[in-house]
Amino acid sequence: MKKIYLDYAATTPVDPRVVKAMLPYFSQKFGNTMSLHQFGREQAEVVEKSRKIIADFIGAKNPEEIIFTSSATESNNLALKGLAFANRFKKKNHLIVSRIEHDCVLESSHWLKSQGFEIDYLSVDRDGFVDLSELKKLIKKNTLLVSVIHGNNEIGTMQDIEAIGKICQEKNVYFHTDASQSYGKIEIDVNKMNIDLLTASSHKVYGPKGVGILYVKKGVLIEPILHGGGHENKLRSSTVNVPGIVGFAKATEILKKEGKKENKKLSKMRDYLINKLRKSIKKTRLNGHPIKRLSNNINMSFFGAEGESLVLELDSQGVMVSTGSACSSKTLVPSHVLLAIGLKPQEAHGSLRISLGRFTKKTDINYAIKQIINTVKKIRKISIFSYE
Amino acid sequence: MSNTFYTEETIEHFRHPHNFGEIKSPDGYGEAGNIICGDIMSLYLKIRESKNKEIISDVKFRTYGCAAAIATSSVVTDLVKGKTIEEALKISKNNIVKTLKGLPPIKIHCSILAIDALSEALFQYLKKHKRKIPPELKKKHEHVEKEKKSIDERYRHWQLRK
Ligand code: FES
Numbered sequence: 001m002k003k004i005y006l007d008y009a010a011t012t013p014v015d016p017r018v019v020k021a022m023l024p025y026f027s028q029k030f031g032n033t034m035s036l037h038q039f040g041r042e043q044a045e046v047v048e049k050s051r052k053i054i055a056d057f058i059g060a061k062n063p064e065e066i067i068f069t070s071s072a073t074e075s076n077n078l079a080l081k082g083l084a085f086a087n088r089f090k091k092k093n094h095l096i097v098s099r100i101e102h103d104c105v106l107e108s109s110h111w112l113k114s115q116g117f118e119i120d121y122l123s124v125d126r127d128g129f130v131d132l133s134e135l136k137k138l139i140k141k142n143t144l145l146v147s148v149i150h151g152n153n154e155i156g157t158m159q160d161i162e163a164i165g166k167i168c169q170e171k172n173v174y175f176h177t178d179a180s181q182s183y184g185k186i187e188i189d190v191n192k193m194n195i196d197l198l199t200a201s202s203h204k205v206y207g208p209k210g211v212g213i214l215y216v217k218k219g220v221l222i223e224p225i226l227h228g229g230g231h232e233n234k235l236r237s238s239t240v241n242v243p244g245i246v247g248f249a250k251a252t253e254i255l256k257k258e259g260k261k262e263n264k265k266l267s268k269m270r271d272y273l274i275n276k277l278r279k280s281i282k283k284t285r286l287n288g289h290p291i292k293r294l295s296n297n298i299n300m301s302f303f304g305a306e307g308e309s310l311v312l313e314l315d316s317q318g319v320m321v322s323t324g325s326a327c328s329s330k331t332l333v334p335s336h337v338l339l340a341i342g343l344k345p346q347e348a349h350g351s352l353r354i355s356l357g358r359f360t361k362k363t364d365i366n367y368a369i370k371q372i373i374n375t376v377k378k379i380r381k382i383s384i385f386s387y388e
Numbered sequence: 389m390s391n392t393f394y395t396e397e398t399i400e401h402f403r404h405p406h407n408f409g410e411i412k413s414p415d416g417y418g419e420a421g422n423i424i425c426g427d428i429m430s431l432y433l434k435i436r437e438s439k440n441k442e443i444i445s446d447v448k449f450r451t452y453g454c455a456a457a458i459a460t461s462s463v464v465t466d467l468v469k470g471k472t473i474e475e476a477l478k479i480s481k482n483n484i485v486k487t488l489k490g491l492p493p494i495k496i497h498c499s500i501l502a503i504d505a506l507s508e509a510l511f512q513y514l515k516k517h518k519r520k521i522p523p524e525l526k527k528k529h530e531h532v533e534k535e536k537k538s539i540d541e542r543y544r545h546w547q548l549r550k
Pocket of ligand 1: 453456
Protein backbone atom coordinates (compact mmCIF):
# COMPACT_ATOMS: atom_id res chain seq x y z
CA MET A 1 0.00 0.00 0.00
CA LYS A 2 1.04 3.55 -0.65
CA LYS A 3 2.40 5.56 2.25
CA ILE A 4 2.20 9.26 1.65
CA TYR A 5 3.42 11.53 4.39
CA LEU A 6 1.84 14.98 4.29
CA ASP A 7 2.53 16.03 7.85
CA TYR A 8 5.84 17.84 7.43
CA ALA A 9 4.68 20.54 9.84
CA ALA A 10 4.73 17.90 12.59
CA THR A 11 8.23 16.72 11.76
CA THR A 12 10.44 15.96 8.78
CA PRO A 13 12.68 13.05 7.85
CA VAL A 14 16.38 13.78 8.26
CA ASP A 15 17.95 14.58 4.90
CA PRO A 16 20.50 11.86 3.95
CA ARG A 17 23.14 14.59 3.50
CA VAL A 18 22.53 15.65 7.09
CA VAL A 19 22.86 12.09 8.35
CA LYS A 20 26.18 11.80 6.52
CA ALA A 21 27.48 15.00 8.12
CA MET A 22 26.44 13.80 11.58
CA LEU A 23 27.78 10.25 11.45
CA PRO A 24 31.43 10.94 12.41
CA TYR A 25 30.23 12.71 15.56
CA PHE A 26 28.83 9.64 17.25
CA SER A 27 31.75 7.24 17.60
CA GLN A 28 34.86 8.73 16.01
CA LYS A 29 34.57 12.32 17.16
CA PHE A 30 32.84 12.00 20.46
CA GLY A 31 34.68 14.31 22.86
CA ASN A 32 33.08 16.67 25.34
CA THR A 33 33.24 20.32 24.27
CA MET A 34 34.32 21.27 27.79
CA SER A 35 37.45 19.06 27.80
CA LEU A 36 40.79 20.74 27.40
CA HIS A 37 42.40 17.98 25.34
CA GLN A 38 42.33 17.66 21.58
CA PHE A 39 39.21 15.52 21.43
CA GLY A 40 37.37 18.18 23.38
CA ARG A 41 38.77 21.10 21.41
CA GLU A 42 37.86 19.50 18.12
CA GLN A 43 34.25 19.31 19.27
CA ALA A 44 34.16 22.87 20.54
CA GLU A 45 35.45 24.02 17.19
CA VAL A 46 32.80 22.29 15.15
CA VAL A 47 30.09 23.64 17.43
CA GLU A 48 31.37 27.19 16.91
CA LYS A 49 31.46 26.64 13.17
CA SER A 50 27.87 25.44 13.29
CA ARG A 51 26.87 28.42 15.41
CA LYS A 52 28.28 30.75 12.78
CA ILE A 53 26.37 29.04 9.95
CA ILE A 54 23.08 29.42 11.79
CA ALA A 55 23.81 32.99 12.91
CA ASP A 56 24.55 34.00 9.34
CA PHE A 57 21.37 32.36 8.12
CA ILE A 58 19.16 34.61 10.26
CA GLY A 59 21.31 37.70 9.84
CA ALA A 60 22.67 37.69 13.42
CA LYS A 61 25.85 39.74 13.71
CA ASN A 62 27.54 37.69 16.44
CA PRO A 63 27.49 33.91 16.59
CA GLU A 64 27.42 34.19 20.40
CA GLU A 65 23.86 35.40 20.03
CA ILE A 66 22.82 31.81 19.23
CA ILE A 67 22.11 29.49 22.16
CA PHE A 68 21.75 25.82 21.37
CA THR A 69 18.88 24.08 23.16
CA SER A 70 17.13 20.72 22.96
CA SER A 71 13.99 21.87 21.16
CA ALA A 72 11.77 24.76 20.15
CA THR A 73 9.77 24.10 23.30
CA GLU A 74 12.84 24.66 25.43
CA SER A 75 13.79 27.76 23.43
CA ASN A 76 10.35 29.27 23.86
CA ASN A 77 10.34 28.47 27.58
CA LEU A 78 13.77 30.02 27.93
CA ALA A 79 12.76 33.13 26.00
CA LEU A 80 9.68 33.88 28.08
CA LYS A 81 10.74 32.67 31.50
CA GLY A 82 14.37 33.65 31.10
CA LEU A 83 13.53 37.19 30.11
CA ALA A 84 10.76 37.55 32.69
CA PHE A 85 12.98 36.43 35.55
CA ALA A 86 15.94 38.54 34.45
CA ASN A 87 13.72 41.62 34.62
CA ARG A 88 11.49 40.87 37.57
CA PHE A 89 13.04 43.50 39.80
CA LYS A 90 12.87 46.23 37.19
CA LYS A 91 9.11 46.78 37.43
CA LYS A 92 8.76 45.22 33.99
CA ASN A 93 6.40 42.37 34.61
CA HIS A 94 3.89 42.58 31.76
CA LEU A 95 4.02 40.24 28.75
CA ILE A 96 1.90 40.20 25.62
CA VAL A 97 1.47 36.99 23.62
CA SER A 98 -0.79 36.31 20.68
CA ARG A 99 -3.76 33.99 20.90
CA ILE A 100 -2.40 31.72 18.19
CA GLU A 101 0.92 30.80 19.80
CA HIS A 102 2.13 27.24 20.03
CA ASP A 103 1.15 25.53 23.29
CA CYS A 104 4.65 25.85 24.70
CA VAL A 105 4.44 29.65 24.57
CA LEU A 106 0.88 29.73 25.89
CA GLU A 107 1.63 27.30 28.70
CA SER A 108 4.77 29.23 29.64
CA SER A 109 2.70 32.41 29.80
CA HIS A 110 0.12 30.69 32.02
CA TRP A 111 2.87 29.53 34.33
CA LEU A 112 4.37 33.01 34.49
CA LYS A 113 0.94 34.34 35.39
CA SER A 114 0.85 31.90 38.28
CA GLN A 115 4.19 33.34 39.36
CA GLY A 116 2.81 36.86 39.55
CA PHE A 117 3.50 38.19 36.07
CA GLU A 118 0.84 40.01 34.12
CA ILE A 119 -0.13 38.57 30.73
CA ASP A 120 -2.29 39.97 27.94
CA TYR A 121 -3.43 38.01 24.92
CA LEU A 122 -3.34 39.66 21.54
CA SER A 123 -6.26 38.94 19.17
CA VAL A 124 -6.04 37.99 15.51
CA ASP A 125 -8.38 38.59 12.56
CA ARG A 126 -10.17 36.05 10.33
CA ASP A 127 -6.94 35.37 8.44
CA GLY A 128 -4.86 34.99 11.58
CA PHE A 129 -3.01 38.33 11.54
CA VAL A 130 -2.44 39.99 14.89
CA ASP A 131 -4.21 43.27 15.38
CA LEU A 132 -1.46 45.89 15.26
CA SER A 133 -3.56 48.72 16.66
CA GLU A 134 -4.58 46.51 19.57
CA LEU A 135 -0.92 45.70 20.11
CA LYS A 136 -0.09 49.39 20.37
CA LYS A 137 -2.86 49.85 22.89
CA LEU A 138 -1.81 46.85 24.98
CA ILE A 139 1.77 48.02 25.43
CA LYS A 140 2.12 49.80 28.78
CA LYS A 141 4.84 51.27 30.89
CA ASN A 142 5.61 47.96 32.53
CA THR A 143 5.50 45.88 29.34
CA LEU A 144 8.58 43.75 28.95
CA LEU A 145 7.97 41.45 26.01
CA VAL A 146 5.77 40.84 22.99
CA SER A 147 5.78 37.30 21.62
CA VAL A 148 4.18 36.50 18.26
CA ILE A 149 4.62 33.34 16.22
CA HIS A 150 6.08 34.00 12.77
CA GLY A 151 4.49 31.32 10.56
CA ASN A 152 1.57 29.67 12.32
CA ASN A 153 1.94 25.91 12.70
CA GLU A 154 -1.75 25.20 12.14
CA ILE A 155 -3.17 27.69 9.68
CA GLY A 156 0.11 28.74 8.08
CA THR A 157 -0.45 32.50 8.23
CA MET A 158 2.80 34.49 8.07
CA GLN A 159 2.75 37.55 10.29
CA ASP A 160 4.13 40.88 9.19
CA ILE A 161 7.04 40.47 11.58
CA GLU A 162 8.78 43.62 10.49
CA ALA A 163 5.75 45.75 11.35
CA ILE A 164 5.46 44.13 14.79
CA GLY A 165 9.19 44.55 15.37
CA LYS A 166 8.93 48.20 14.48
CA ILE A 167 6.16 48.82 16.99
CA CYS A 168 8.13 47.02 19.69
CA GLN A 169 11.23 49.06 18.94
CA GLU A 170 9.32 52.35 19.02
CA LYS A 171 7.71 51.43 22.31
CA ASN A 172 10.94 50.08 23.69
CA VAL A 173 9.79 46.55 24.51
CA TYR A 174 11.46 43.27 23.64
CA PHE A 175 10.16 41.21 20.75
CA HIS A 176 10.31 37.42 20.57
CA THR A 177 9.14 35.35 17.63
CA ASP A 178 8.73 31.60 17.36
CA ALA A 179 10.07 30.85 13.89
CA SER A 180 9.93 27.05 14.19
CA GLN A 181 7.79 26.74 11.07
CA SER A 182 9.08 29.70 9.08
CA TYR A 183 12.83 29.04 9.43
CA GLY A 184 13.94 28.24 5.89
CA LYS A 185 10.55 29.05 4.39
CA ILE A 186 11.16 32.77 4.13
CA GLU A 187 14.20 34.98 4.57
CA ILE A 188 14.77 36.08 8.13
CA ASP A 189 16.93 39.01 9.13
CA VAL A 190 16.76 39.56 12.87
CA ASN A 191 18.23 43.04 12.64
CA LYS A 192 16.08 44.32 9.80
CA MET A 193 13.01 42.84 11.48
CA ASN A 194 13.87 44.19 14.93
CA ILE A 195 13.73 40.77 16.52
CA ASP A 196 15.31 40.49 19.99
CA LEU A 197 14.71 36.78 20.52
CA LEU A 198 13.97 34.07 17.99
CA THR A 199 13.23 30.36 18.26
CA ALA A 200 13.99 27.76 15.59
CA SER A 201 14.08 23.99 15.50
CA SER A 202 16.14 21.45 13.60
CA HIS A 203 13.63 18.65 13.07
CA LYS A 204 11.27 20.88 11.09
CA VAL A 205 13.95 21.45 8.45
CA TYR A 206 15.24 17.93 7.76
CA GLY A 207 17.67 18.00 10.67
CA PRO A 208 17.63 15.65 13.67
CA LYS A 209 15.19 15.87 16.58
CA GLY A 210 16.52 17.15 19.89
CA VAL A 211 18.11 20.41 18.72
CA GLY A 212 16.78 23.94 18.74
CA ILE A 213 18.16 27.43 19.00
CA LEU A 214 17.26 30.60 20.77
CA TYR A 215 18.67 33.75 19.26
CA VAL A 216 19.18 36.39 21.94
CA LYS A 217 20.30 39.78 20.74
CA LYS A 218 23.46 41.11 22.35
CA GLY A 219 22.58 43.19 25.37
CA VAL A 220 19.30 41.38 26.08
CA LEU A 221 19.63 39.69 29.45
CA ILE A 222 18.03 36.38 30.26
CA GLU A 223 18.16 34.10 33.28
CA PRO A 224 19.02 30.45 32.55
CA ILE A 225 16.51 27.72 33.33
CA LEU A 226 19.09 24.94 33.45
CA HIS A 227 21.94 25.55 35.87
CA GLY A 228 25.11 23.51 35.90
CA GLY A 229 28.44 23.47 34.11
CA GLY A 230 27.92 26.84 32.48
CA HIS A 231 27.64 25.73 28.86
CA GLU A 232 26.36 28.06 26.17
CA ASN A 233 27.72 31.19 27.71
CA LYS A 234 26.30 30.18 31.11
CA LEU A 235 22.80 30.41 29.69
CA ARG A 236 22.06 26.74 29.14
CA SER A 237 24.00 24.08 31.00
CA SER A 238 24.03 20.54 29.61
CA THR A 239 26.64 18.50 27.80
CA VAL A 240 26.55 19.81 24.26
CA ASN A 241 24.72 17.68 21.69
CA VAL A 242 27.43 17.88 19.04
CA PRO A 243 26.06 15.47 16.41
CA GLY A 244 22.66 17.18 16.64
CA ILE A 245 24.16 20.63 16.26
CA VAL A 246 26.30 19.53 13.31
CA GLY A 247 23.12 18.15 11.77
CA PHE A 248 21.16 21.37 12.30
CA ALA A 249 23.99 23.37 10.71
CA LYS A 250 24.15 21.04 7.71
CA ALA A 251 20.37 21.25 7.32
CA THR A 252 20.70 25.04 7.40
CA GLU A 253 23.38 25.01 4.71
CA ILE A 254 21.09 23.00 2.48
CA LEU A 255 18.27 25.50 3.09
CA LYS A 256 20.57 28.34 2.21
CA LYS A 257 21.53 26.71 -1.07
CA GLU A 258 18.23 25.19 -2.11
CA GLY A 259 15.57 26.90 -0.04
CA LYS A 260 14.41 29.47 -2.57
CA LYS A 261 13.80 26.95 -5.29
CA GLU A 262 12.26 24.48 -2.91
CA ASN A 263 9.78 27.01 -1.52
CA LYS A 264 8.73 28.04 -4.98
CA LYS A 265 7.99 24.45 -5.85
CA LEU A 266 6.18 23.87 -2.57
CA SER A 267 3.90 26.87 -2.85
CA LYS A 268 2.99 25.84 -6.38
CA MET A 269 1.99 22.37 -5.21
CA ARG A 270 0.19 23.90 -2.23
CA ASP A 271 -1.96 26.13 -4.41
CA TYR A 272 -2.64 23.30 -6.83
CA LEU A 273 -3.89 21.12 -4.00
CA ILE A 274 -6.03 23.88 -2.50
CA ASN A 275 -7.66 24.69 -5.83
CA LYS A 276 -8.36 21.07 -6.66
CA LEU A 277 -9.98 20.37 -3.31
CA ARG A 278 -12.05 23.54 -3.42
CA LYS A 279 -13.30 22.71 -6.89
CA SER A 280 -14.14 19.11 -6.14
CA ILE A 281 -15.65 19.33 -2.66
CA LYS A 282 -18.63 21.46 -1.71
CA LYS A 283 -18.73 23.48 1.49
CA THR A 284 -15.09 23.84 2.28
CA ARG A 285 -13.19 26.67 3.84
CA LEU A 286 -9.52 27.53 3.56
CA ASN A 287 -8.22 28.53 6.97
CA GLY A 288 -5.43 31.09 7.17
CA HIS A 289 -4.46 33.69 4.60
CA PRO A 290 -4.62 32.46 0.98
CA ILE A 291 -1.25 33.91 -0.06
CA LYS A 292 0.66 35.09 2.99
CA ARG A 293 1.07 31.58 4.30
CA LEU A 294 3.82 29.03 4.81
CA SER A 295 4.85 27.60 1.47
CA ASN A 296 3.93 24.07 2.54
CA ASN A 297 0.79 24.57 4.64
CA ILE A 298 -2.80 23.78 3.74
CA ASN A 299 -5.57 23.98 6.32
CA MET A 300 -9.14 23.37 5.23
CA SER A 301 -12.45 22.72 6.92
CA PHE A 302 -14.89 20.29 5.36
CA PHE A 303 -18.23 21.01 6.92
CA GLY A 304 -20.04 18.09 8.44
CA ALA A 305 -17.10 15.72 8.21
CA GLU A 306 -15.41 15.39 11.58
CA GLY A 307 -11.62 15.78 11.55
CA GLU A 308 -10.51 12.74 13.50
CA SER A 309 -12.62 10.50 11.28
CA LEU A 310 -11.09 12.08 8.21
CA VAL A 311 -7.55 11.60 9.51
CA LEU A 312 -8.09 7.95 10.42
CA GLU A 313 -9.83 7.04 7.19
CA LEU A 314 -7.11 8.78 5.18
CA ASP A 315 -4.52 6.94 7.23
CA SER A 316 -6.12 3.66 6.18
CA GLN A 317 -5.66 4.82 2.59
CA GLY A 318 -2.00 5.57 3.27
CA VAL A 319 -2.31 9.36 3.46
CA MET A 320 -0.94 10.87 6.67
CA VAL A 321 -2.26 14.31 7.70
CA SER A 322 -3.48 15.97 10.90
CA THR A 323 -6.48 17.82 12.32
CA GLY A 324 -7.46 20.54 14.78
CA SER A 325 -10.76 18.88 15.59
CA ALA A 326 -12.00 18.67 19.17
CA CYS A 327 -12.35 14.90 19.06
CA SER A 328 -8.65 14.45 18.44
CA SER A 329 -7.51 16.64 21.30
CA LYS A 330 -7.04 15.67 24.91
CA THR A 331 -9.50 18.23 26.18
CA LEU A 332 -12.18 17.71 23.52
CA VAL A 333 -12.00 21.42 22.77
CA PRO A 334 -11.15 22.37 19.19
CA SER A 335 -7.82 23.98 18.34
CA HIS A 336 -7.35 27.35 20.04
CA VAL A 337 -5.94 28.72 16.79
CA LEU A 338 -9.07 27.90 14.80
CA LEU A 339 -11.25 29.38 17.53
CA ALA A 340 -9.06 32.51 17.65
CA ILE A 341 -9.61 33.20 13.94
CA GLY A 342 -13.34 33.13 14.64
CA LEU A 343 -14.33 29.63 13.59
CA LYS A 344 -17.34 28.22 15.41
CA PRO A 345 -16.52 25.00 17.27
CA GLN A 346 -18.49 23.02 14.71
CA GLU A 347 -16.49 24.57 11.87
CA ALA A 348 -13.20 23.85 13.55
CA HIS A 349 -14.45 20.30 14.03
CA GLY A 350 -13.90 19.38 10.39
CA SER A 351 -10.44 20.81 9.81
CA LEU A 352 -7.53 19.07 8.14
CA ARG A 353 -3.94 20.25 8.08
CA ILE A 354 -1.97 19.00 5.12
CA SER A 355 1.70 19.96 5.05
CA LEU A 356 4.04 19.26 2.16
CA GLY A 357 7.79 18.91 2.11
CA ARG A 358 11.07 18.27 0.33
CA PHE A 359 10.21 14.71 -0.67
CA THR A 360 6.60 15.29 -1.75
CA LYS A 361 6.00 14.43 -5.39
CA LYS A 362 3.29 15.63 -7.72
CA THR A 363 1.99 12.05 -7.97
CA ASP A 364 1.68 11.96 -4.16
CA ILE A 365 -0.43 15.11 -4.29
CA ASN A 366 -2.69 13.69 -6.94
CA TYR A 367 -3.17 10.49 -4.98
CA ALA A 368 -3.89 12.48 -1.81
CA ILE A 369 -6.45 14.67 -3.61
CA LYS A 370 -8.28 11.59 -4.84
CA GLN A 371 -8.31 10.04 -1.38
CA ILE A 372 -9.41 13.22 0.37
CA ILE A 373 -12.33 13.65 -2.03
CA ASN A 374 -13.42 10.03 -1.45
CA THR A 375 -12.94 10.22 2.29
CA VAL A 376 -14.94 13.41 2.74
CA LYS A 377 -17.69 11.83 0.65
CA LYS A 378 -17.63 8.66 2.75
CA ILE A 379 -17.66 10.42 6.12
CA ARG A 380 -20.37 12.83 5.02
CA LYS A 381 -22.51 9.89 3.95
CA ILE A 382 -22.55 8.62 7.53
CA SER A 383 -23.07 12.12 8.90
CA ILE A 384 -26.34 13.42 10.22
CA PHE A 385 -25.97 16.68 8.30
CA SER A 386 -26.91 17.29 4.73
CA TYR A 387 -24.62 19.01 2.22
CA GLU A 388 -26.60 19.19 -0.94
CA MET B 389 0.68 5.56 29.98
CA SER B 390 -2.78 4.50 28.95
CA ASN B 391 -3.38 3.47 25.40
CA THR B 392 -4.48 6.29 23.17
CA PHE B 393 -5.00 4.20 20.07
CA TYR B 394 -8.04 2.35 18.84
CA THR B 395 -8.38 -1.43 18.77
CA GLU B 396 -8.60 -3.27 15.46
CA GLU B 397 -12.28 -3.91 16.18
CA THR B 398 -12.95 -0.20 16.55
CA ILE B 399 -11.16 0.67 13.32
CA GLU B 400 -13.03 -2.09 11.51
CA HIS B 401 -16.45 -0.81 12.69
CA PHE B 402 -15.42 2.77 11.94
CA ARG B 403 -14.27 1.99 8.43
CA HIS B 404 -17.13 -0.33 7.58
CA PRO B 405 -20.01 0.73 9.82
CA HIS B 406 -23.06 -1.52 9.90
CA ASN B 407 -26.58 -0.18 9.46
CA PHE B 408 -25.98 3.42 8.63
CA GLY B 409 -28.65 5.36 6.84
CA GLU B 410 -32.25 6.04 7.72
CA ILE B 411 -35.63 4.32 7.93
CA LYS B 412 -38.62 6.01 6.36
CA SER B 413 -41.42 6.45 8.93
CA PRO B 414 -39.63 4.70 11.77
CA ASP B 415 -41.47 3.37 14.83
CA GLY B 416 -38.91 5.01 17.07
CA TYR B 417 -36.52 7.86 16.41
CA GLY B 418 -33.92 9.32 18.78
CA GLU B 419 -31.35 12.06 18.59
CA ALA B 420 -28.59 12.72 21.09
CA GLY B 421 -25.63 15.03 21.29
CA ASN B 422 -22.48 15.35 23.29
CA ILE B 423 -22.09 18.83 24.68
CA ILE B 424 -18.38 18.47 25.34
CA CYS B 425 -17.14 17.71 21.85
CA GLY B 426 -20.26 18.68 19.93
CA ASP B 427 -20.87 15.38 18.18
CA ILE B 428 -24.39 14.21 17.38
CA MET B 429 -26.15 11.02 16.41
CA SER B 430 -29.58 9.86 15.30
CA LEU B 431 -31.08 6.38 15.53
CA TYR B 432 -34.08 4.85 13.73
CA LEU B 433 -36.00 1.78 14.89
CA LYS B 434 -38.47 -0.47 13.16
CA ILE B 435 -40.45 -2.61 15.61
CA ARG B 436 -42.50 -5.72 14.72
CA GLU B 437 -44.71 -7.84 16.83
CA SER B 438 -44.08 -11.54 16.74
CA LYS B 439 -45.30 -14.22 19.14
CA ASN B 440 -46.64 -11.55 21.44
CA LYS B 441 -43.28 -9.92 21.69
CA GLU B 442 -42.09 -6.60 20.29
CA ILE B 443 -38.92 -7.20 18.36
CA ILE B 444 -36.58 -4.62 16.89
CA SER B 445 -36.58 -5.79 13.31
CA ASP B 446 -34.51 -3.02 11.77
CA VAL B 447 -32.28 -0.23 12.96
CA LYS B 448 -30.27 2.50 11.26
CA PHE B 449 -28.06 5.37 12.40
CA ARG B 450 -26.43 8.58 11.29
CA THR B 451 -23.53 10.10 13.19
CA TYR B 452 -21.47 13.24 12.99
CA GLY B 453 -18.48 12.53 15.17
CA CYS B 454 -15.14 10.93 15.75
CA ALA B 455 -14.09 7.44 14.78
CA ALA B 456 -15.16 6.11 18.19
CA ALA B 457 -18.58 7.70 17.82
CA ILE B 458 -19.08 6.04 14.44
CA ALA B 459 -17.78 2.68 15.66
CA THR B 460 -19.97 2.69 18.78
CA SER B 461 -22.98 3.70 16.67
CA SER B 462 -22.35 0.71 14.45
CA VAL B 463 -21.98 -1.63 17.43
CA VAL B 464 -25.15 -0.45 19.11
CA THR B 465 -27.17 -1.19 15.98
CA ASP B 466 -25.71 -4.70 15.89
CA LEU B 467 -26.54 -5.21 19.53
CA VAL B 468 -30.20 -4.22 19.32
CA LYS B 469 -31.14 -5.90 16.07
CA GLY B 470 -33.49 -8.79 16.77
CA LYS B 471 -33.80 -7.94 20.45
CA THR B 472 -37.00 -7.26 22.39
CA ILE B 473 -37.61 -3.83 23.83
CA GLU B 474 -36.84 -5.07 27.34
CA GLU B 475 -33.54 -6.52 26.17
CA ALA B 476 -32.63 -3.36 24.29
CA LEU B 477 -33.28 -1.26 27.36
CA LYS B 478 -30.66 -3.25 29.22
CA ILE B 479 -27.82 -2.53 26.80
CA SER B 480 -25.19 -0.36 28.42
CA LYS B 481 -22.05 1.40 27.31
CA ASN B 482 -20.07 -1.45 28.86
CA ASN B 483 -21.55 -3.86 26.34
CA ILE B 484 -20.40 -1.59 23.55
CA VAL B 485 -16.91 -1.08 24.94
CA LYS B 486 -16.57 -4.82 25.45
CA THR B 487 -17.56 -5.58 21.86
CA LEU B 488 -14.87 -3.17 20.70
CA LYS B 489 -12.33 -4.78 23.08
CA GLY B 490 -11.84 -1.45 24.79
CA LEU B 491 -11.69 2.24 23.94
CA PRO B 492 -9.04 4.82 24.87
CA PRO B 493 -10.13 6.33 28.21
CA ILE B 494 -10.80 9.73 26.72
CA LYS B 495 -13.11 8.13 24.16
CA ILE B 496 -15.37 6.31 26.60
CA HIS B 497 -17.83 9.19 26.56
CA CYS B 498 -18.38 8.64 22.83
CA SER B 499 -20.11 5.35 23.59
CA ILE B 500 -22.59 7.17 25.83
CA LEU B 501 -23.74 9.02 22.74
CA ALA B 502 -24.88 5.74 21.19
CA ILE B 503 -26.69 4.66 24.35
CA ASP B 504 -28.40 8.03 24.64
CA ALA B 505 -29.64 7.92 21.06
CA LEU B 506 -30.95 4.39 21.58
CA SER B 507 -32.73 5.35 24.81
CA GLU B 508 -34.32 8.30 23.06
CA ALA B 509 -35.65 6.14 20.25
CA LEU B 510 -37.09 3.64 22.74
CA PHE B 511 -38.58 6.42 24.84
CA GLN B 512 -40.27 7.89 21.81
CA TYR B 513 -41.70 4.54 20.79
CA LEU B 514 -43.11 3.80 24.24
CA LYS B 515 -44.53 7.27 24.53
CA LYS B 516 -46.17 7.11 21.13
CA HIS B 517 -47.94 3.93 22.15
CA LYS B 518 -48.94 5.40 25.50
CA ARG B 519 -47.03 2.77 27.39
CA LYS B 520 -45.53 2.80 30.80
CA ILE B 521 -42.11 4.37 30.80
CA PRO B 522 -39.52 3.00 33.23
CA PRO B 523 -38.34 5.73 35.62
CA GLU B 524 -34.66 5.43 34.60
CA LEU B 525 -35.58 5.87 30.96
CA LYS B 526 -37.55 8.97 31.80
CA LYS B 527 -34.65 10.39 33.71
CA LYS B 528 -32.29 9.70 30.86
CA HIS B 529 -34.68 11.33 28.44
CA GLU B 530 -34.79 14.52 30.48
CA HIS B 531 -31.02 14.62 30.59
CA VAL B 532 -30.59 14.05 26.85
CA GLU B 533 -33.24 16.65 26.13
CA LYS B 534 -31.37 19.23 28.12
CA GLU B 535 -28.06 18.56 26.41
CA LYS B 536 -29.73 18.56 23.04
CA LYS B 537 -30.96 22.10 23.51
CA SER B 538 -27.45 23.49 23.69
CA ILE B 539 -26.34 21.29 20.78
CA ASP B 540 -29.24 22.46 18.61
CA GLU B 541 -28.27 26.02 19.34
CA ARG B 542 -24.76 25.25 18.11
CA TYR B 543 -25.90 23.74 14.84
CA ARG B 544 -28.74 26.16 14.25
CA HIS B 545 -27.54 27.04 10.77
CA TRP B 546 -26.93 23.52 9.68
CA GLN B 547 -29.40 21.44 7.82
CA LEU B 548 -30.35 18.16 9.38
CA ARG B 549 -31.01 15.30 7.06
CA LYS B 550 -34.23 13.58 7.99
S1 FES C 1 -17.90 11.73 20.03
FE1 FES C 1 -16.71 13.51 20.06
S2 FES C 1 -14.89 12.79 20.73
FE2 FES C 1 -15.93 11.03 20.26
